[in-house]
Amino acid sequence: MSQIVEHVDFKTYITDFKSHLHGLFRSEYDFNTLSLSRDLPVDFLAKIMDKKPLSVAIPTMFGGRGVNVKECLGVLSAASYESLALSLMFGINIALFLEPLAKYGTYAVQERIFKKFLDEKAMGGLMITEQAYGSDALNMKTFYQEIEGGYKVKGEKHWQGLSGAADFWLITARKSTANGDLARDIDFFVTDNSNPQEHIPMVERYNNLGLYAIPYGINEIDITVPENQKLTPESTGIKLMLDMLHRSRLQFPGMGLGFLKRLMDESFDHCQNRIVSGAPLSNLDAVKYQLSRIQAAYVICSGMCHYSVEHSGIDKDLATASIEANSLKALVTDLMQESAQISLQLSGANGYKLNHYAGRAVVDSRPFQIFEGSNEMLYGQIADAILKLMRKAKETNLVKFLASYVNTNDSIHYFSKSLDFNLDYTINQRDTVTLGRMIARVICFQFVLNMQGFNNELVEIARQHVAMDLNMFSGQFLSQNSANPLFDYSSNSDWMNFV
Structure with a gap:
């Protein structure tokens, strides 16, 4: 050992x-x-x-x-x-x-x-995503067949971090039935790249925009794995996948916290030492606002980490924990990207250098809003789940429902004026995304409140920024925007014809 x-x-x-x-x-x-x-x-x-x-x-x-x-x-x-x-x-x-x-x-x-x-x-790494089925994992075409002593797995995956570099992989595949159809459930297999029968080559490497340290590409799967290298789900493979992905999303704040702290430290240092018209840049009120946005993100992420410690261990079944998992992943990654953009702006021209910390931070944090479920999709899922619970409770008022929900019952009282409106349950998709953005903030601010003894001044900074965001999103939600793109827009659309 x-x-x-x-x-x-x-x-x-x-x-x-x-x-x-x-x-x-x-x-x-x-x-x-x-x-x-x-x-x-x-x-x-x-x-x-x-x-x-x-x-x-x-x-x-x-x-x-x-x-x-x-x-x-x-x-x-x-x-x-x-x-x-x-x-x-x-x-x-x-x-x-x-x-x-x-x-x-x-x-x-x-x-x-x-x-x-x-x-x-x-x-090690995980292979789920396929070129034709990004977030639509349940329709993946990688399949397996049972053979004597193991399984034959065949298919293609892409955008796996550590492609061509990981020593071991978890591979997802669907069972091929006798008539050639693929089963609805998903199974997981452990592979060892050092074994020729299990080796998965990267057949094309992507020229990824950021995160240069991590190789991504297309992986071709045509392997045979022993019987004991199939994971054993507690019920179904789909629930295993949800448990795993929700646990991962709940642990995103670990990656976010150090990143946000570094952006905060770098930005504070720059603004306190950069002299403009005889005074530090940090003396400007607009700059104080920008710095406080980064600091609020750091505080909210701290609350997320606090929650995750208690709720994301492998002893927990997280298959049904979509509301909280999606809230943490989507909000922290939005905060990471916004904070990086602020840091770059405060750094001036130097921030736009590819080898400047803020410049790299903008590019490297951007895909976090996309992988493991795009944030728009996750916010929509948060809203849909809450609306389902509201229908079950026969409650139409958002504030009244959130006052009874376990992870918003304390925080909602700080923001009740912004969210005191009724819902009719039949909300269009764009508005469910906005609603999800609001709910995620109320949930995550409660996690800040749960940190007994945490710096009260920092909590107040976070509260003010969450309140401002909720007012903005509330106005967006209530605006009833229904604009759709005009795909055939060539008619009467050239301004030069009207001069």
Whole structure:
């Protein structure tokens, strides 16, 4: 059994890990230069992994630190302070490979793979997405057939982080029936890329816009896996997938927190030291507003992390936790992108350099609003779920319902004027997205309130910005915008004809 850092208390471990990353990113390597190149240098990544950061997502019985959510989020946050791409690499490994393997894998496979992670710095990932079926995962065409002693899996996947680089994969596929149809349910298989029968080649690499450290591309699957490498769901494979994806979404704030803190620290430092007309830039009222937006995002994300620790462990069944999981993922990633845009704006022309922290932050945080469910889709799902609960409760007033909902019953009282309107349950899609944006903010502010002893001045900053956002979204929701695009717009649309 591997012996690692499990006997070191986490406060000592994470302090040492942060110092280790700081030295690597700021002194030993010029990460501003590295950020312009594809992939992390092998020796650089090896030094990062010397501290065994992924041990936080490995059970103690296999030599890990115990799959403690607080520790997982701490590692993600420490990484994202230095590099959002590195944190995403860790997030993929933790939430989309190690945690599901720890919960649903067979003992023999767990023992072998966890040892590889601890002793040989292995990496793992998840393959769900297909070119014709992005968020429509239930219609995936990758299929499997049972054979003697195992399964034959065939298909194609794309946009998997660590394509061509991960040592192990979780692959999703649907069972091929006797008549050639594919079953509705989805199954998961663990693959070992070092085994020729399980090797999955990346046949095309994408030239991704950001997150240069992570390879993405098209992966061709034509493999045979042993019987014990199929995950065992507690009920159905679809529920396993929902449990896994909701857990991942609930842990997004770990990646967000370090990133937001770095943006806040960099922006504060710049604005306090940049002199304009004889005074610091931070003296300007409009700048104070922008800086407080970033700080509010940091506070809200802190509340999300606090909630996630209590509710996203592998001992929890999260298959039905869509409202909270979608709220955390969608809102934190929106806050990450907005904060990066503010930081770039405050940095002036220098911020637009690709190797400037704010410039990289804008590009690297943008796909977080898209992958694991686009935010518009998730906000719509939040609203649809709440509307369903309101119909069941025979309640039409949004404030009255949220006052009775478990994760808004305290926070709604701060925002009741903005949300005191009735709903008729038949809302068009664009308005459900707006409604979801509002509900997510009320939910996540309650998580801020739940942090007993947290700095009251910071909580008030967050409250003011949430209240402002809700007023804005309320006006948008009540505006009854029904504009649709005119696809054949050539008629009378050239301004030069009217001069």
